[in-house]
Amino acid sequence: MSVPCVFCDLIRDDSATWVAVEEHAVAFKPLAEDALAPGHTLVIPRIHREGLFGPTEVELAAVMDLVRLVARAMRTELGSTGTFLLQASGPDSGSTVAHLHFHVVPCWADDEADYWPVARSAHIGHPDPYVAIRSALT
Structure with a gap:
């Protein structure tokens, strides 16, 4: 039996307040x-995909294209002067819904909101993590 997903339930029941509905x-x-700002919007793949590694390339590209379209609409229609994207993947990321999702949050000069994390990781790992990442990418 699969774990229930609140986002899949929204899609199945057509119970969300939709901003955009596209193929993927x-x-x-x-x-x-849960709204962080006026116009704060969630963007997800239509099919249940967990985290950044779950969707196909086509699905992830479709999600990111929609993220950009939503952010553009926030700028043109709401007059936002910035956009903050929030996304967390994996069990240790703090995410409460496994279904891949991006929070697209419009920002303005008078917000007085700070969405940037203030805490820093205490994890001690690889002596040079950028060498390891670069090696994995080549």
Whole structure:
């Protein structure tokens, strides 16, 4: 039996306040108590995909294209002067919903909001993580 997914339930029940519905991705309004700013929008793949490694290249590209379209609409229609993207993948990321999702949050000069993380990781790992990452990419 699969784990229930609140985002899959929204798609199946057609119970979200949709901002955009496309072939591979959808955008919708978060619950009022979860909204970080006016116009804050969630963008997800239509099919349940877990984290950044779950979607196909086509699905991930469709999600990112929709993220950009939503951010552009925020700029042109809401007058936002910035956009903050939030995405967390994996069990140790703090995400509460496994279905890949991006929070697209519009920002303005008078927000007085700071979405940037203030805590820093205490993890001690590879002596030069950038060498390891570069090696994995080549």
